[in-house]
Amino acid sequence: MGQLLPIAGAVAAVLISWLWSFLFAFAVRPYLRVKRLREQGVRGPINGSFWAGNMEEIQRMKMEAQDMVLDINSHDHLARISPHLVRWASLYGRVFMYCVGRKPWLFVGEPELVKQVLSNKFGFYRKIEVGAGLTALLGKGLVLTEGEAWVRHRRVVSPAFTMDKIKTMTRTMAECAQSMIENWREKEEVEVGVEFHELTADVISHTAFGSSYAAGKEVFSTQKELQKIILASFAKSDLPITKSLLQYLPTEKNKRRWGLEKKLRETMVSVIEKRMASRSESGYDGQDLLGLMMEACMNGEEGKTQLSMDEIIDECKTFFFAGHETTSIC
Template sequence: MRVAWMVAAAVAAVLASWAFNALVPPDYRFFTGSLGEIKRLRAEGAAITLDVDDHDFIPMVQPHLRKWIALYGRTFVYWTGARPNVCLADVNVVRQVLFDLTGLYPKNLMNPHVSRLLGKGLVLTDGDDWKRHRKVVHPAFNMDKLKMMTVTMSDCARSMMSEWEAQLPKSGGHVEVELSSRFEELTADVISHTAFGSSYDEGKRVFLAQKELQYLAFSTFFNVQIPALKYLPTEKNLRTWKLDKQVRSMLMDIIKTRLASKDNAGYGNDLLGLMLEACAPEHGETPVLSMDEIIDECKTFFFAGHDTTSHLLTWASFLLSTHPEWQDRLREEVRRECGDEVPTGDALNKLKLVNMFLLETLRLYGPVSLIQRKTGSDLDLGGVRVPEGAILTIPIAMIHRDKEVWGDDAGEFKPERFENGVTRAAKYTNALLSFSSGPRSCIGQNFAMIEAKAVVAMIVQRFALELSPKYVHAPMDVITLRPRHGLPMLLKRL
């Protein structure tokens, strides 16, 4: 069987390279395509550590793309096994793909572990299914609802900070906290309360199981994807299936509790309530969402609703500690707009500097460093002939450092570039891709920004942040970008 696959892969590679007008595939090897070189460069990158004022983590995260863009330009083909993969690092070509409304560029569902992690929820569905799901969940993210959620967000943040404060007297007025794991718990607590009417403690086993699924999925990213393998009882598959079963059963428990608490007003107007209303028989013979679809959507929101935002908070805290002048500026702004009070939704709207600071954090340390699509038919992209079924890789982190797009200071931390808004920060509009762009952009971006603003504001109101000497600057990608060794931080009560 292995031999048959190798022959099929080789034939596919040769045929497809003809289709690409004989473009030379970078570092191509029989059967594995360019994956061997990707793994070699990434292994080299894993040994690197950076100075804290060096934001160029590309050699650790996307070293192959940097190497090949220098050789082949911003649009080129490489090979993940027998599958052609087109790197799209030109903002105009990226725009063409992300703003397409005709369904030419569906999501890439090749990795079965990612499908188990997120289910067929909003992130991975396409076409009419995606429209149906998005219509149901959209009202949960309108601005008025989000503003109301600020209270819950700040309650969760206050409870986290009370724990830090409780440790202060024992430790001489300052405390060292590993912030990245604390932020993971905080954002998990926030999404549990706001979207599911539950808490981190209740959902903890879902979050932990999903974290393991995330690491399992990423460990297969640079393997040749052979569709039939997903059915074999390999060690990774068995573990993935077991975790997936656990997640489903835990989510079903949360859903059953909500079903049992139905009153005259229905199931509640948070995300879970809206989905259950869409599944209820009163809505016609065919429910808008089936129970299986609700479970998949819960998987999506449990994961997407907390993991990314926690890393945004981690990198924002890192940058606050390494830029004390920005820490002072943000503190001054927060004190001016909110005094010592917990920020309200309206006050958060006035925090212009905090907003600029977070946008620059997203540019340099965006939690999602690349996104993918595939081609739904043969087509031309950026001058390259691409066959149906090719993967399209959009390297957000590379684009965010492109001097052509952001200017010569692209590698520097400069929140001022966002002074006149996101669209004027770069030479091209839609250059900031942290939440993606176009119809499939992040539905939770306002949620994430409000949460991040509230937490940053509350932290600078109470604490001065100083990076612990233990910190090692080594960003690492595990689907999302986080510090390899966590973020130990010294917090001093103001």
């Protein structure tokens, strides 16, 4: 019995320490951040509910914005997509704060302040933790890495995006566009938004994977399914238990997400392994993104510019998803 008391005391101390850390991170730290921002003159809406912050108000304004009729001659669509930002900026100025769950968010609309954040030369502004879902979708590429890892990734990836390299891909882009136009001639009606999504997927698949563009199309469809699952839960309150526990439980949604992640990785690994097996003395064939990136990996100094298989996959995920979503909308 005497031996159990020290063990019980140690367990109790660990539990108390964990409970205090949890309470501090969940309740005390957000309160202190909000207090510090208000002391510096940063205004914003009241914090809303304890659990959801301003999320209920944001969702209500977004539902009301769905009834808006936009001017087809105007590109001012922010009031429809993010009405809360437009409203709060008119009330509190170009710099204000609001809460998503228990976490305070700072909106910065002053150009000079935005420039300081984006330059970030001294590492003052860290990248946000996006969670397992978005990491699976975007990959731990340039968008999410920091420090030495970011420098190493950039050394490998940036040579593939020089103007000379991009020019070599213009013929492929033109051929994809010509194929789309020929297809339009056979249709009476064309849904332009859908067609441009398909065109962008076709172009990126060819320019990223070259002769393996069919696998690239499969990557796109898989990422699209992943995106729907992730966005469905994105607007929910970011409670710590949601971030640290629920995303790892074997729910139907999580099992579907894990299956898609596995399929995505296996498709990319298959393409990369085939490319590695076909490497000649002169290097990797083709001027697609994957070949250029793998060539940079092989030519770099050991430990400085080389990327692992998983890191190459992550960069491909970033290029596929980010490139597709931005280009197809533009």
